[in-house]
Amino acid sequence: MSISGIKKIIRRLIKKNRHAPFDKNILIGIRSEFTGYLDKSRAPQGKIIIGDDCLISSNISLETNDAILEIGNNTFIGSGTRIQCTGRIQIDSDVLISVDCLIQDSDNHNIDFEIRKNDLSDWKRGYHDWSTHPCKPVKICRGAWIGAKVIILKGVVVGEKAVIGAGSVVTKNVAPNTIVAGNPAMFIKTTN
Numbered sequence: 001m002s003i004s005g006i007k008k009i010i011r012r013l014i015k016k017n018r019h020a021p022f023d024k025n026i027l028i029g030i031r032s033e034f035t036g037y038l039d040k041s042r043a044p045q046g047k048i049i050i051g052d053d054c055l056i057s058s059n060i061s062l063e064t065n066d067a068i069l070e071i072g073n074n075t076f077i078g079s080g081t082r083i084q085c086t087g088r089i090q091i092d093s094d095v096l097i098s099v100d101c102l103i104q105d106s107d108n109h110n111i112d113f114e115i116r117k118n119d120l121s122d123w124k125r126g127y128h129d130w131s132t133h134p135c136k137p138v139k140i141c142r143g144a145w146i147g148a149k150v151i152i153l154k155g156v157v158v159g160e161k162a163v164i165g166a167g168s169v170v171t172k173n174v175a176p177n178t179i180v181a182g183n184p185a186m187f188i189k190t191t192n
Helices: 003-016 119-124
Strands: 026-028 037-039 047-050 059-062 068-071 082-085 088-091 102-104 138-140 178-181 186-190
Touching: 047 059, 068 082, 082 088, 102 138
Parallel strands: 026 047, 037 059, 047 068, 059 082, 068 088, 082 102, 088 138
Antiparallel strands: 178 186
């Protein structure tokens, strides 16, 4: 597809969603719809790549100019879900992510009080030093299903075709073809 064709698709989708500004760092595939809210105010150079045949209703925040959110083909992300990307979050093809989930690749605050105590005053001035906060990439592999109200924290890899039960908090990698649930998410059983 030509660049002008991609721009036409983006313009058509933006008419449906006034929150998504036209931006050379946002690529949306054919037959994909983004109906959520996008906040790039702190990261105008951050990148979002959405594949073909997706329906993305989530809220997306890019926190640094190095942030990259990549979503494969035929992926659904439900409303109320929040993706907060500081470094890199990769969601492969054929993934289902339900409503009201939270996916983040950073702690957002440092555990050291002497570093953390200035966060609010920094934000009020329009600045936040993300270099003082641990950040590790998140990857959700092909065919995974994430239930409602799941929290996926930094550094997690959700394996191919894994299922995460509703309300779970995922702090460690999830093996392919398994079902996990709970807080913290624990192995329940394997799938066929």
